[in-house]
Amino acid sequence: MSYEYSVLIVGACVVIIPAADGAAQYTDLVNSVLLAQLIANKKIEKAPEIDWYNTYVEFLDDYWLRRTRGRQDWSIAQDSVESVSDWVIATISQDAVDKGSTTAATLQRLARLSGNEPAMGLLRGHMQKISTDESGDVLAPAKAVRLLVVIAQTPRSVASVYIELKTRQIISANPLAQRHLAEDVQGSVCMRYAAANLSETLYSPVRDAIALKVRDKYQDNVAMLTLSDDASAMEICAVD
Numbered sequence: 346m347s348y349e350y351s352v353l354i355v356g357a358c359v360v361i362i363p364a365a366d367g368a369a370q371y372t373d374l375v376n377s378v379l380l381a382q383l384i385a386n387k388k389i390e391k392a393p394e395i396d397w398y399n400t401y402v403e404f405l406d407d408y409w410l411r412r413t414r415g416r417q418d419w420s421i422a423q424d425s426v427e428s429v430s431d432w433v434i435a436t437i438s439q440d441a442v443d444k445g446s447t448t449a450a451t452l453q454r455l456a457r458l459s460g461n462e463p464a465m466g467l468l469r470g471h472m473q474k475i476s477t478d479e480s481g482d483v484l485a486p487a488k489a490v491r492l493l494v495v496i497a498q499t500p501r502s503v504a505s506v507y508i509e510l511k512t513r514q515i516i517s518a519n520p521l522a523q524r525h526l527a528e529d530v531q532g533s534v535c536m537r538y539a540a541a542n543l544s545e546t547l548y549s550p551v552r553d554a555i556a557l558k559v560r561d562k563y564q565d566n567v568a569m570l571t572l573s574d575d576a577s578a579m580e581i582c583a584v585d
Contacts, residue, residue: 350451352570354464356382357471358493359521361451368569370500373543373552378495379559379566381405382471397491398507398537408548409503409541417536421527430456430521433494433506436538448496452521455570460518464570471566473516488531490516501543509535 353360353368355378362371385400402411421427434449458465473490488511495505511531517523525534 349447352451352455352464354468354568354570355379356493356566357468357491358382358495359452359455359468360495360497361448362497366500371497372556373548374495374497374500374503375567376555376559377405377408377543377548378493379562380555382493382566383559383562397489398509398535401493402539405541408544408551410544411539411541413538413540415538417538418533419536420533421525421530423527425527426524428456428522428524429490429492429508429510432508432534432536433492436506436536437496437504452494456519456522458519458521462519462570464568465519465521467566467568469516469518469520472520475515488512490520492520501545502541504540505538507535507537 349364350361351364351368353362353371353375355375358378360371360375360378362368362374368375381401381404384404385397388400389395389397430452434452437448472492473488490508490510490512492508493505494507495503497503510525510533512525512529513531514529
């Protein structure tokens with residue numbers, strides 16, 4: 346199968362971009378998504394009660410103008426065998442994202458990757474923050490799991506799906522494939538959907554400042570994942 350999209354892992358976000366474009370054209374998107382996450386992470390460390398997603402989009406809304414938005418909350422059924430990637434794919438289908446079937450195929454391919462794939466380790470570490478001691482033993486029970494998926498139609502036009510849940514378990518090696526059971530989840534699952542366009546007028550004056558803020562953050566937060574029919578590869582990338 347030929348994949349029409351490339352994938353960037355940016356913190357807890359899977360950024361799906363048209364393969365023909367090349368990552369360099371999406372520097373503004375990657376920098377925006379990364380800085381918004383870093384800001385939300387920092388604020389929630391100081392005030393755990395705040396809404397992480399609202400803090401994330403509060404920054405983005407200064408430059409990426411949302412043309413649509415939505416929210417849905419639900420409880421996992423007792424017989425559910427669905428994963429976060431299933432929920433994202435369902436949202437994409439409902440909202441008729443451009444090339445939704447290709448996007449779904451890309452997510453399904455990611456869900457089939459080995460948990461030993463370095464990209465999955467990077468994504469997993471950002472999706473769920475846990476405390477460990479020097480031996481690697483968990484000090485505190487796992488709680489929030491957060492996943493963002495951003496689908497880029499163009500460098501300045503995107504759709505995004507956000508999934509958040511709280512679980513009593515540490516997420517699996519490939520968190521996109523993990524099946525969440527009702528008894529393991531605290532409360533409901535929250536899904537947020539948005540579509541937005543970058544405002545060049547608003548972003549242009551801060552482009553260089555944002556790039557400077559995230560320049561040293563790429564090593565621990567950003568990687569490109571190359572999908573193929575028989576293998577996958579990851580490299581730390583600088584898209585600017």
